[in-house]
Amino acid sequence: MRPLISIIIPTFNRDHLIIDTIISIMNQSYNNWECIVVDDGSSDFTEKEVNELIAIDRRIFYYKRPQNREKGANACRNFGYEMSKGDYINFFDSDDLMHADKLDLQMTMLEKDQADFNVCQTLVFSGEEHTVGELRFPFLKSDDPLNDFLAHKIKWLTQAPLIKKQSLNKFNLKFNEKLQQSQEFEFIGRMLYHQLSYSIIEKPLVYLRKHDDSITYGKVTSPKIISSFNARYYFVNDRNSALSLNARSSLCKELIALYTTALKNRKSFKRQDLANMYERLRNELSSNKEKELLWCLKISFKYLDRGECFKVRLQAMQ
Template identity: 35%
Template structure:
């Protein structure tokens, strides 16, 4: 470790990843930039993961391993524990199945120096893959749209490992959420007016797309995850309100709420449906009259037409919502890939080289 260079703290939660963590470990210890510490927080693994990461720590004193000993269980809690013990000037959140390019830290620290250390975090392009780097498919690039609105609409402008953040400017992760932790974290970072910039550079992280992080429909509707939708919506509404941004993004919030509303109706979870509508009234996104229209009419239509009625419900909900004509078109919420994700690496590299000139 070079004492003249800033330390980068890499924080990784782990749960039952014995088959993948060794590959992640290799990507960390192969960094050309050597002033780093890797904090791995075990979330109660039931396989051999704890023993494996203990061996990592014995082999390299830059690696620290911790067992989560407080509740709640989950990656947000583990990341917060990592933040509590981190000593680095900068932080990167790395998932236990993702990989760093060997030049990742060097590229990011050089960019920080080049920018004069004036931003709270920098965001870098990353690539996604499935089993190995030869099947890389998507390149994640910055959106041409409002990043905050994109996060609210789930058109995620960047994934967890894309930013490098000043530790003193990093906020706590929301430990109550069983879903959408990354989106919640980034929304609150932006609302808190953390300054940032997207850096056009070579992709330096490989984000693994697996069945584990592609949650099945059945898992999405457990009681804990249904409740998480309510917590998530309330949390971002409160953050936007405190940041005096709620009015600006009320239509995006309504569009997000519609997703949750139809999840609840499709599962006959009317108590959660009512909670979402109550939140929309509380934050003055809909009126009390609109609350009753939506609460009474949408379930009636659904019960008549069942799940195939969801497109009808989308249109009906807009008719019952007073600012329909100004709200975000339903089709816009489908633009998940938009300009930020390109399958053609040549197209990106052309933009990358142009940015260098």
């Protein structure tokens, strides 16, 4: 028998979408899988809808996030991982769809090349026709995966990789439950930091649904801005020795942009959060000129409600 694959899906109030997602899994040409749905506290008919599918296919399991776990998709993913029995893991979202041969094609490749994970292309769609759209990120291949990923030269989302569970366990790789945005960026970045090897299938095997309430395309909030900032700061600060100059430059420019966005919307932020972002960013700037520009950026938005010129000049120095 071929290896068991655990598909882990966090969900919240997606009863109108999750059924299509699970059906795309039930239609897989690869048969040895389990689908673990972890509910983050839905108030709709998600539980009822999923249980109706469980009655048809016992490979599907439904859990509710334990009350003592952090609310959010990341805690749901981690809990689902703890419940999983598979040798391989595919994290997935409750509004997206799988190509019917996704699991089979990726497992066949992994059985052949013995990489830690395999990644495929992702097609973005809106409306009813999921096979028509555009590639989310065209480039997946790199000779320097960590730095190219951090600099956005290559990219993929959580749904795309099929990952060897043993490789995740080796480095205790889990999702950061404190993050509300950029958790995929941070998680995959840590995978590449630990030099997990990967192979590629240059074919769209994931169909990413684009809508206002999607995990990928949802609204931006202050906790999400802070999370995006913290995810990038982790690599600049804690993993700096592994970064190329280009990757560090790209991350610093993003930190400056995120801090500027926070300043523009400062009424939505706690004063301490803005202060923490300022101090962290200041500590990563190497010259007094850069620190002066950062101070000017902060003061300009505080008193004049503008300061884009300082952001542009500061980014140009990175």
